[in-house]
Amino acid sequence: MQKAGDVVFGGLFKFKSLSGFPDLSFTSKPEEPTCTGLDFLGFRRAQTMAFAIDEINRNSKLLPNVTLGYSLYDNCVKLAVAFRAGLALLSGQEKWFTLGDTCPGNPPVLGIVGDATSTNSIAISSIFGLYRVPMVSYFATCSCLSDRQRFPSFFRTIPSDDFQVRAMIQILKRFGWTWVGLLVSDDDYGLHVTRSFQADLVQSGAGCLAYREVLPRGNNPNELRRIVNVMKKSTARVVIVFAYESHMIKVMKEVVRQNVTGLQWMASEAWSTYAPLQTPDLMPYLGGTLGIAIRRGEIPGLRDFLLITHPNSSRGNNISVLSTVFQVKHFWEYTFECRFAPPPAGWVDVGGALCTGQEDLEKVETVYLDVSNLRPEYNVYKAVYALAYALHDLLQCVPGRGPFSGNSCANFQQLEPWQLLYYLERVNFTTSFGDQVSFDKNGDAIPIYDVMNWLWLPDGGTKVQAVGLVKESASGEELTLDKDKIFWNFESKQPPRSVCSESCLPGTRKARKKGQPVCCFDCITCSEGKISNETDSMECTSCPEDFWSNPQRNKCAPKRTDFLSYHEPLGICLTTASLLGTFICAIVLGIFIHHRSTPMVRANNSELSFLLLLSLKLCFLCSLLFIGRPQLWTCQLRHAAFGISFVLCVSCILVKTMVVLAVFKSSKPGGGATLKWFGAVQQRGTVLVLTSIQAAICTAWLVSSSPTPRKNTKYHNDIIFYECVVGSTVGFAVLLGYIGLLAVLSFLLAFLARNLPDNFNEAKLITFSMLIFCAVWVAFVPAYVNSPGKYADAVEVFAILASSFGLLVALFGPKCYIIILRPERNTKKALMGRGTAKT
DSSP: OEEOOSEEEEEEEOOSEEEEOOOOOSSSOOOOOEEESOOHHHHHHHHHHHHHHHHHHTOSSSSTTOOEEEEEEEOTTOHHHHHHHHHHHHHOOSOOOBOSSSOBSOOOEEEEEOOSSHHHHHHHHHHHHHTTOOEEESSOOOGGGGOTTTOTTEEESSOOHHHHHHHHHHHHHHHTOOEEEEEEESSHHHHHHHHHHHHHHHHHTOOEEEEEEEEOSSOOHHHHHHHHHHHHHOSOOEEEEEOOHHHHHHHHHHHHHHTOOSOEEEEOTTTTTOGGGOSTTTHHHHTTOEEEEEOOBOOTTHHHHHHTOOTTSOOSSOOGGGOOEEEEEETTEEEEEOOOSOOOTTOEESSSOOOOSOSOGGGSOOTTTOOTTBSHHHHHHHHHHHHHHHHHHHHTOOTTSOSBGGGBOOOGGGOOHHHHHHHHTTOEEEOTTSOEEEBOTTSBBOOEEEEEEEEEOTTSOEEEEEEEEEEEETTEEEEEEOGGGOOOOSTTOSOOOOOSSOOOOTTEEEEEOTTSOTTOEEEEEOOTTEEOOSTTOSSOEEOOTTEEEOTTSSSEEEOEEEOOOSSSHHHHHHHHHHHHHHHHHHHHHHHHHHTTTSHHHHHTOHHHHHHHHHHHHHHHHHGGGGSSSOOHHHHHHHHHHHHHHHHHHHHHHHHHHHHHHHHHHHTSTTOHHHHGGGSHHHHHHHHHHHHHHHHHHHHHHHHHSOOEEEEEOSSOTTEEEEEEEOSOHHHHHHHHHHHHHHHHHHHHHHHHTTTOSSSSOHHHHHHHHHHHHHHHHHHHHHHHHTOOTHHHHHHHHHHHHHHHHHHHHHHHHHHHIIIIIOGGGSSHHHHHHHHHHHO
16 A cells, blocks of 8 residues: 655555465575455454555644655565565665656655564564665554664654563462463564563562463464363463464464363453453353453544445445455454345354445444444554654754754755654654653553453353553552452452462461472461461561560560569568568567566576577568569669678677677686677677678679679560569679578587577577578578569578578567566566476
């Protein structure tokens, strides 16, 4: 198809279907390839380019005073034919024809629209790129064509496969389909889309391929049978197909034969709106198909243009040649033929009408005249306008301000394709439909796709409707879906589940199955102390220091705290015992004060007895410092108070023992001098000195390595034991050792004086009390070392209380008994009577 003009644009379209291609024997001149029939869709796209150029020529604002022409060639669905046509447009070596009265020869082609397939575009653009001839494709999607080094003059108004792949992945993510099958065509389109899809699928973490099959080019029933059998046996419920219509026809023939249902098909833009697949016979298999389609557009006036079109280039009211029926011999092969008689029996009209040659085609709806769903045609329309706007910008150049060497502009009489290429890279306009058209640095247009869904209507009819949109945004691919409009071809009327392994719930993590894709995994429960609070977590995260995992392993809960509390039974018992001991000490002290003038009290050194009772009261009270949550001050005070209180107590006992021995020695001849060393002042001084030594030990310990509170989890990971660390073990050992030293010394002195002649032998009571004291603290050491957490504090409190009660009962029990219950024995005579009798 040609039309003369001041500037001519070329085009490559599919006018005919290849009927035969000669074999090359290299022994004779090869025959020309045979192309027969008429492809109505390819012809409509070519007519769209003719309409666009005609519309531009009628536009007084775009390219005024310039008439555009066109030279359109048939690619015959064969690379060899398309390549030859491209060379003809580039070199002008085709047959000559007359363009006007004075200008014979081929027109200068500044740029071309085409080709439709990626394979053809790769081959042709490789040559056109050498001469910088702009080529704008309306249907070639291979991402390889975005390589500006290889294809410097290639542009396209359809998104590349890279965006198509990302759009598909967005749909997979939206419905959670992580286990999918992939069918691709055996050509450049299929090869590059497979690489891109696999890489993006893994990189985005959207899912895995259950299988990847390459569809054969020719008729290979065994291979198709094997591929469909793989689909049938696979657990993947979603099948993505990047292939052309002819491949899908062959696949669906085998799918029907094997009755493979229950699959969710996802269609690439190559067949997502392909009408011959949308039949009631195939809806049980293809119903609910989701696909992405080229952006639909509206081209006002195109239908009227198609109605007046005559293949013989004449225009007018004679349109009988278009009383053409799109007929199908059977579903798998179709052709577009001019017929004026009713179709033979067994033929089906897919175009929507059976023509007899007498109809008014303006009132007959055929596929050729259906302009309600213009997609590739809209891309053709935008491609023509892109070239036109680039040429318009070129002609608007102001001399001296041009972009070429010396700030020059292009000469309209000698236009060069590379000059148009410069402006085409910078073209930016908006179509009447409202879409912006511009090209990025790779020659790709702003990517946008419609999301399509195949409906199976209740009356048995079919419909393909748009249910969403996916487009490029600043943050990536933006998918918009109207889920309420989507038809699902399943009993549940819900999206299918297509996963290799079910999602791991919170509290578990994914563990890959060896030798299988990452989408196939086992769910492993998180170990103690770790959680996962998201579905399909790859790792379990450790809880913070003071937290622990709950039984479900999906949340970190604060660890239970444990210490010797006032609120637990053990703490309550120890607190009660401590207060009871303090109360008894107070009672005994009150008794001694009330009876301080009696011989019993006076004979037992009342001052030391009062001091001893006071120190025992402090011993009982210091045990309270070991109960409750440890704080820094309680940790520092508890051992100091304990050490000083007990040293004070034992010091009083030691001095009392020494006084008893001194009194006994003074009663012997020559022993009077001994008693003067144990007067009241010496007794107080001795107690003060002995206690001061312990105070010094405690001070040195607190200054050098003070006890501090600590959180201990070594006993149980989920429990925090609050305890006091003694700081310096040496300091603690010296403190206990000093108490032990005084106790042993008191015990030895009391033991030596156990048989002193007296009615009431104080030494025996001291001996017995020291025996209890030493026994308690000897047992305390191993019990303390082997007791965990709060039980170590409980052992120490028990030792304090036991030893305190032992001293209190042993030393003051018999005295209180005599004072209260046997007052007749609380006389000097009674006290001395036993001694006199013994003497």
